[in-house]
Amino acid sequence: MAASEGSEALREGLRLLDEKDNVGAERLLARAVDAYPHDLITRFYLGISLRKLKKYDESDRQFSILLREACRLPPVLGYNGAPHCVLRLVAQLSWSMDLTAIDPSFATIDGLLTGDATDADAVDAVRDLQGRQPGLPYSAWLYVYARFLRRGFGGGAFAAKSAAGRVAITLATGGDRAAAPAAVLGAVYLGEFELAHQLCDRIAAEGGRKAVGQAHALRLEVLLSEGRVEEAVTLRRTAFKQRAEHQRYEAFIKGRSVALVGPAPNTLGNGREIDRHDVVARTNYQGAFQFLDKSENFGSRTDVSYYNRLQIGRSGAEIVQNLADEGIPFVVARKKSAALDLRAKLPASVAVRKWWARRWWGYFGNGFAFRHIIFDLLLFSPERITVFNGDFFLGEKPHFPSYWSTEIDVVRSYIMHDVFECFLFMKRLKEAGQIDGDAVLEQIIDLPVEDFLALVSRRCAAATQTGVVNASEDLLAQDA
Numbered sequence: 001m002a003a004s005e006g007s008e009a010l011r012e013g014l015r016l017l018d019e020k021d022n023v024g025a026e027r028l029l030a031r032a033v034d035a036y037p038h039d040l041i042t043r044f045y046l047g048i049s050l051r052k053l054k055k056y057d058e059s060d061r062q063f064s065i066l067l068r069e070a071c072r073l074p075p076v077l078g079y080n081g082a083p084h085c086v087l088r089l090v091a092q093l094s095w096s097m098d099l100t101a102i103d104p105s106f107a108t109i110d111g112l113l114t115g116d117a118t119d120a121d122a123v124d125a126v127r128d129l130q131g132r133q134p135g136l137p138y139s140a141w142l143y144v145y146a147r148f149l150r151r152g153f154g155g156g157a158f159a160a161k162s163a164a165g166r167v168a169i170t171l172a173t174g175g176d177r178a179a180a181p182a183a184v185l186g187a188v189y190l191g192e193f194e195l196a197h198q199l200c201d202r203i204a205a206e207g208g209r210k211a212v213g214q215a216h217a218l219r220l221e222v223l224l225s226e227g228r229v230e231e232a233v234t235l236r237r238t239a240f241k242q243r244a245e246h247q248r249y250e251a252f253i254k255g256r257s258v259a260l261v262g263p264a265p266n267t268l269g270n271g272r273e274i275d276r277h278d279v280v281a282r283t284n285y286q287g288a289f290q291f292l293d294k295s296e297n298f299g300s301r302t303d304v305s306y307y308n309r310l311q312i313g314r315s316g317a318e319i320v321q322n323l324a325d326e327g328i329p330f331v332v333a334r335k336k337s338a339a340l341d342l343r344a345k346l347p348a349s350v351a352v353r354k355w356w357a358r359r360w361w362g363y364f365g366n367g368f369a370f371r372h373i374i375f376d377l378l379l380f381s382p383e384r385i386t387v388f389n390g391d392f393f394l395g396e397k398p399h400f401p402s403y404w405s406t407e408i409d410v411v412r413s414y415i416m417h418d419v420f421e422c423f424l425f426m427k428r429l430k431e432a433g434q435i436d437g438d439a440v441l442e443q444i445i446d447l448p449v450e451d452f453l454a455l456v457s458r459r460c461a462a463a464t465q466t467g468v469v470n471a472s473e474d475l476l477a478q479d480a
Contacts, residue, residue, distance in 0.1 A: 006035020010042055017049055025049040033062075040066050041080040044088065051093070063095050071102050071137035075168050075182040075362065083164075083182070083362030086139045090146035091415040102140050105133045112156070113147055119457050122148055122156025130163045138167040138182070142362075146415045152461030154453040158420050165189045165363070172199060177206070184218045185363040188225045189421060196222045216240065217358055220379075225425055227432025229378050236356070236379045245353035246380075252330060252351075253279060253380040260373060261298060262390035263399035270388055270438055274299030277386065281377065283369045284308065284403065287322035294400065298389060304330040306355060306373050307338065320345045332376065365418040368392075371425050374435060387426075387437040391444060392419055394459055410463045414456065423452055 013028030029046040036042050043066045050059035067089065070082035078084065089095045096113070099106035108125045111117075126144070129136070141164035148157035165186020172183035180203050187196035200222065204215035216239040223232040256278035263283065271294075274280060285305035291298050305328060307319070323331060324347055331346065332355045333339040343352040356379050357372035359365070370390050377385055398408045413419075427445050429435045437445060444452065 006032050009035065013049070014045060017045060020052075022049050022052040026053060026055075038069065039080075040070060040082050040085040043069075044085050048093075060095075060097075063089055063093075064097055064101070067097055067139070067143065068102065070139040073139070074171065074176055074178040075138040075164070076178050077181050077185075077360050077362040079361045081362045083139050083142050086143050087146055087362070087365065087415055090143065090150060091412040094150060096147065099140060099143065103133070103136055105129060105136060106140070106144075109144055112153075113151055117153075119153045119155045119454075122151075122153040123159045126156060126159035126163055130159075130166065134166070134170065136163075136167070138164050138171070138179075141167060149411055149415050149456075149460050152457050154455075154457035154460065155450070157456075158449075158453055161418070161420065162186075162190060168363070169195070169199075172202075177203075181214065181218060181360070182363050184222065185360055188222055189363075189424070191424075193222060193226050220356075221358075221360075221364075224375055224378060225428060227428050227434055229381075229432075229434055233379055233381055243353075245351060248351055249330060249332075249353055250380045253377065253382050255381065255383050258377055258382045258385045259299070260370065260377065260385055260387045262370060262388065263403040264389045264391045264393075264395055264440075265397050265400050266297060266389060266391075266395070266438070266440055268438055268440065269296055271296045271299045274388055275301045279303045279382070281306065281373065283373065285323075285328070286319055286403075288326060289322075290400075290403070298400075302326070302328055304328075304332065306332045306334075306369065306376075307342075308334045308369060316341075323350055332373075334372075363418075364421050365416050368413075368417045368419070368422045371417075371422040374426065374429065378429075378434060385435045387435060387441055389438065391440050392423060392456075394444065394455055395440075411460050414460065419456060420453075424449070 009028045010032035013025045013032055016022075016028065017025035026046065026049040029042065029049055032042045033039075033046050043062050047059045047062035047066070050056075050062065066085060070086050073082045075081075075083050098110050100110055106129070108129065112122050112125055141160050145157045145160040145164065148154075148160055165182070168179045168182035168186045171179035180199055184196050184199045184203075187193070187199060197219070200215045200219045203218065204212050216235060220232055220235060223229075223235065258279045258281055259274045259277035261274055261280060261282045280299060280301040281304040282302050283306050285302050288300070288302075291300055305323070320342065328350060331342055331350055331352045333342055333352065334355055336354045339352050339354040346352060355372060355376045357367065357375040359367060370387060374385060374387070393408070393410045393413060398410065423445070426435065430437070430442075430445050436442065444455075447455070
């Protein structure tokens with residue numbers, strides 16, 4: 001089949017899959033896989049179509065091929081990259097395969113995933129295997145990370161993601177350019193910031209606009225993760241195009257106190273404190289109606305709302321109308337296309353821009369909204385940021401009822417957003433004096449890393465069993 005025919009089959013197959021024509025989708029996606037046998041995202045969607053047709057054996061065969069192929073490839077980041085496809089297998093589908101099919105050395109890991117083991121056993125197994133076999137595939141370690149979270153092994157998952165980072169660093173320092181972005185992020189994950197900067201220098205030294213731009217984007221991640229905000233702001237101003245919408249936003253944010261308000265329910269009664277801030281920023285704001293009976297804990301003002309793609313897609317028309325009616329000053333969208341669409345629909349009095357933070361698919365993952373919004377806000381020099389109503393999904397309810405129309409799969413969210421990186425990012429910024437939070441969030445962020453991993457383990461275990469872990473209330477009770 002010609003490449004053009006394969007591309008057309010892929011487009012049509014995805015359209016039919018979206019329209020729930022699974023028979024037609026399977027036929028076309030199978031043709032696309034024939035044309036692009038090494039394109040993993042195409043094989044991923046073929047496996048989904050087969051799964052929806054209850055052809056589980058054939059679906060498992062496609063996913064097995066995908067995982068084996070991913071483990072042969074370098075850790076190239078991106079939505080269609082091998083590492084991201086591997087994470088989606090576990091996060092979205094809870095799919096599993098014995099890792100001994102990749103390398104017999106993983107026999108111990110397979111035993112932990114199916115047997116009676118503890119998180120401490122998982123941590124020890126990862127460290128032992130990493131020491132004995134440092135060359136095991138990057139994507140295999142990401143698969144272990146995701147499977148361990150599904151199993152309720154927070155410490156083991158963190159160790160496995162750290163092992164993946166170490167593999168990427170080894171590849172990049174050995175000359176594998178494709179592994180360099182993952183290696184930078186791996187060094188940040190491991191707290192090896194000097195190495196991260198050196199890797200950024202090596203990428204930039206290649207020359208060329210694309211390489212230099214990628215190095216700058218990665219260096220922003222490194223600097224903010226270190227808490228070196230002023231240097232990150234300088235880099236943003238000097239190395240990137242200064243668009244009018246960014247200049248307008250900086251004039252609004254610079255030197256002002258910002259309350260960043262999330263959707264996690266609590267009874268701390270911080271509403272008045274929230275409204276006393278110079279700027280109140282919210283996530284996925286739909287309208288003032290959301291807070292009519294919640295202002296005691298969530299406040300009532302809104303000056304900025306950050307939106308993800310899903311919320312705009314589900315409630316776009318209603319959101320646009322409310323934003324226009326209420327005169328919200330600033331709207332920040334995750335994707336450029338969403339920002340352009342909102343700009344066309346909203347009056348000129350509402351300023352619209354795309355948020356700054358990037359998604360590093362295949363290592364950091366999507367990142368929780370709080371993480372990206374803090375990243376974005378800091379680049380515009382606020383006096384301080386105080387974060388309210390966020391608890392890393394450790395509370396009984398991840399959000400108040402009208403915030404989101406569906407239940408959240410907490411473990412899937414942890415896998416795809418990387419709860420550990422988000423925790424470390426916010427913890428380092430708090431220690432650097434750049435952010436603070438409400439009573440619940442501060443107690444979480446102040447925890448030693450090992451204690452946070454234990455809370456994540458409990459939360460993941462509870463998500464696959466009956467009952468709910470409310471770690472936020474546990475923390476407050478211990479402090480009382």
